[in-house]
Amino acid sequence: xxxxxxxIGFLKVGLFSFGGAYAAIPLIRDVxxxxxxxxxxxxxxxxxxxxxxxGPIMVNLATYVGYEKxxxxxxxxxxxxxxxxxxxxxxxxxxxxxxxLEKEPVKAILRxxxxxxxxxxxxxxxxxxxxxxxxxxxxxxxxxxxxxxxAALAIIFFGSREFLKKKMxxxxxxxxxxxxxxxxxxx
Numbered sequence: 001x002x003x004x005x006x007x008i009g010f011l012k013v014g015l016f017s018f019g020g021a022y023a024a025i026p027l028i029r030d031v032x033x034x035x036x037x038x039x040x041x042x043x044x045x046x047x048x049x050x051x052x053x054x055g056p057i058m059v060n061l062a063t064y065v066g067y068e069k070x071x072x073x074x075x076x077x078x079x080x081x082x083x084x085x086x087x088x089x090x091x092x093x094x095x096x097x098x099x100x101l102e103k104e105p106v107k108a109i110l111r112x113x114x115x116x117x118x119x120x121x122x123x124x125x126x127x128x129x130x131x132x133x134x135x136x137x138x139x140x141x142x143x144x145x146x147x148x149x150x151a152a153l154a155i156i157f158f159g160s161r162e163f164l165k166k167k168m169x170x171x172x173x174x175x176x177x178x179x180x181x182x183x184x185x186x187x
Contacts, residue, residue, distance in 0.1 A: 002074065005035055014084060018113065031062055044131055062078040062082035109111075153176065153177055
């Protein structure tokens with residue numbers, strides 16, 4: 001039964017995720033919590049691990065959840081299910097709809113989706129920061145360190161554009177983030 005749930009759940013994620021993995025996080029969250037595969041805290045931790053691991057976040061999350069629930073076969077099935085819709089859609093677009101993408105109404109629709117995707121990504125980031133800063137009702141302590149670290153990373157990112165006159169490499173930003181996290185929570 002778990003294999004069928006993994007297949008259906010991650011097919012939904014793969015089929016209805018637009019805008020990349022960050023935009024898919026709310027959908028992944030809904031599916032994972034609906035099936036009861038992990039709780040909110042475990043999911044937030046897994047998102048953090050998936051972001052810092054090589055590879056697409058959506059695939060990393062699917063692989064991890066699949067492995068947790070069904071071992072290696074579950075990991076393979078969940079990973080396959082999450083990438084299959086995108087693979088088939090891209091194949092279909094390349095074979096049948098190449099000319100359609102050149103038409104202005106289609107271009108307008110795709111341009112219209114960009115602000116929505118940006119909003120979803122920003123809302124997800126705000127949700128994750130809020131979830132880590134505001135504790136559950138049974139805890140009294142608040143942890144504002146994630147908010148401070150996020151602000152520091154934003155200053156570093158945008159400050160580097162101002163002072164270096166070029167974009168900071170995502171790899172450098174990830175290394176800086178890891179170092180700050182180790183200093184803040186590991187020391």
